Amino acid sequence: MTIRLYGITNCDTVKKARAFLGEAGIAHDFHDFKKLGVPQERLQRWIEQVGWERLLNRQGTTWRKLDAAVQAAVVDAGSARALMLSQPSVIKRPVVETPSGEVLVGFDAARYAQLR
Secondary structure, three states, rough: EEEEEOOOOOOHHHHHHHHHHHHOOOEEEEHHHHHHHHOOHHHHHHHHHHHHHHOOOOOOHHHOOOOHHHHHHOHHHHHHHHHHHHOHEOOOOOOOEOOOEEEOOOOOOOHHHHHO
C-alpha cells in the first residue's frame, strides 16, 4: 500500500503536505474530498483510530459558518461523522494513511519525513 493523503486541493496545509512529500521523493496518492467525496468506511476507521474530536476542525471557516444549533448538535462520534460526511471541509486536513495502517491528522514535517 502506498501513502494516501486525503484533503482538499485548495487547502494551504494540504498544499504544504503535498509539496513536502513530493520534494522528499515520498510516493503518495491524493484523494480530494471535493471531487471524490469522503470515503465512509475510511472515515469510520479514522474516527476509531484517532477520535472524532481530533478529526473535527472547530477552528476552520466551515465550522465557524455553521449555525450554532448545528454546532451544538455535534456531541459524539455519530453526530460528528454525519457532519463530516455532509460537510467535508470540517475535517481537519490533511489526513494521511500510512502503509502500516497508521492515521495521521494535520501536517507535521518531522513525522512525514519518517514515512519513507
